[in-house]
Amino acid sequence: MPFQKLKPQIETILQNDQRSVDDRLTEVCELLETTIPYYDWVGFYFKNGDKEELKLKSFAGEPTDHTIIPFGKGICGQVAVSNKNFVVSDVKAQNNYIACSIHVKAEIVIPLFVNGENIGQIDIDSHTEDPFSHEDEIFLEWVNAKVSEIL
Incomplete structure (x- = not known):
């Protein structure tokens, strides 16, 4: 698993304040999608202002029609309500x-x-069927903690 090798690369991307936050998030998505074989689409959704919905901000992979997701709908919408990791x-x-x-x-x-x-x-x-492990969860929690530092 390349997680340990990816951490310094992610930190370098996120610390580059010469680029916009959106560009840095997109670059993180692209790095994860191209480096981890079973990560076929990677995206960041954020709360859309005061609305009870999520809005897609940055992603890598096939374009999606799901740029707005109401709270409670789908896996992403459920996480917006539960505040907990969801592995399917x-x-x-x-x-x-x-x-x-x-x-x-x-x-x-x-x-x-x-x-x-x-x-x-x-x-x-x-x-890929059932590809995610506890290590994925720990790594992605770390990624989000690093992202939160630049928001």
Whole structure:
């Protein structure tokens, strides 16, 4: 698993304040999507102002129609309400799942906190069945903690 090798690269990207936050987040998404074989789509969603919805900010992978997700809908919307990690080993087994692609078999969503408030999340789709481990969760929590430092 390349997680330890990725950490310094992610820190370098995020610390580059010559680039916009959006550009840095997109670069992190691209790094994860191209480096980790089972990360087929990587995106950051954030709370959309005062609305009870999430808005896609940065991503890498196939474009998605799901740029706005109401709280409570799909895996991302559920994490916006629960404030807890959500690892889905088989998306077909979820009755509250929003399909972004017919190829997606699994998804992991980790909330992103700033000053204790859930302001967004990192969302990863995989075309591989049941690919995510506890190490993915720990790594993505670390990524979100680093991202929160630049927001």
